Amino acid sequence: MEGIISFGTKRSYEDFKKQIPTPVIPLFDSIREFCFSLGDKVIEDIRMHRVVFCKSMTFRWFADVEPEREGVIIKIQKSRKDPIQIIQIKIDQEISEITQTIKNAFEEIH
Template identity: 70%
Template sequence: MEGMISFGNKRSYDDFKKQIPPQVLPLFDSIREFCFSLGENVVEDVRMHRVVFCKSMTFRWFIDVEPQKDGAVIKIQKNRKEPIEIIQINKSQQISEFGNFIKEAYEQVH
């Protein structure tokens, strides 16, 4: 699958999924799918406790997602001059409620 590049510890998303609570996994998967749908230059970096999505190999991240017991914490970065936005998403919410924030960050990060 394109866009699946891991830096550092070379963990795969399949390995990472094992630590996501089962009730949160559908939400996490939908966030991941949404990020990849933004463009062919989206890069995934699977880290120890979270997954970071970047724009191209310049590694400018626009979203950092960490699973929680009942949802996910999403950190959104549009550029280095603005503060990072933090959003808590509950497992019952849909990514479409926050899609515009993520898409805007993807488009503005450079």
């Protein structure tokens, strides 16, 4: 018996990428690659309009990345008690401006 319970097919990043405006794809890809570079415990959760990066199977998210017409909105969560930080990155900006913030959130999530 194959697939006794099915919740539908999980979307792949390649499927999600089709809805990102073409000029934003390199920026989105570089943020995604940076999140994965943080370690083996990073899990990518593809949602309808955004990609959420979590730490391990506890699914405590540290970065919620949503494409826009002219850039990306990143919501960063360090803990459940701290307010969520929202950063907007434009196509012409370098992600080096926010990588340390993302890395700190990843390291502080329990």
